[in-house]
Amino acid sequence: MGLTRAPAAYLGDAVYVELPPLHAEVASGEPVGLVESASAVCEVVAPVSGVVVEINPAVEGSPEAITADPFGQGWLLVLRPADPAELDSLLGAEEYDRLAEEE
Secondary structure (H helix, E strand, O other): OOHHHHHOOOOOHOOOOOOOOOEEEOOOOEEEEEEOOOEEEEEEEEEEEEHHHHHHHHHHHHHHHHOOOOOOOOEEEEEEEOOOOHHHHOHHHHHHHHHHHOO
C-alpha cells in the first residue's frame, strides 16, 4: 500500500511520514497514517479492513521516496485483508490516476 501518482504529484517532496504500528488492525476508509510535505499534509487511508503485516522502514528515514518513487521504494505498508473479497472493489493505480485527472 502506498500513494498513487496523483497524490504524490500533489504533495511534492515528502518530508515526514507517520505509519501505524505493525500488527495494528485498520478499518476500510479510516486514516492509518499521514505523509507531510512542505506544502501539504495527506492522510493515508486504508483501502480495506485488515491487519498491518509489514511496514517499509526505509521511508521513515527517507520520506522523499514516498513521492519520488511511490510504486517502488516509496511503498508504505502491507495489509492482510480481513475479507479478501473487499479487494475486488478497488481500482487499480492506472484507473485511479485516470479518475483523478478527470476531477
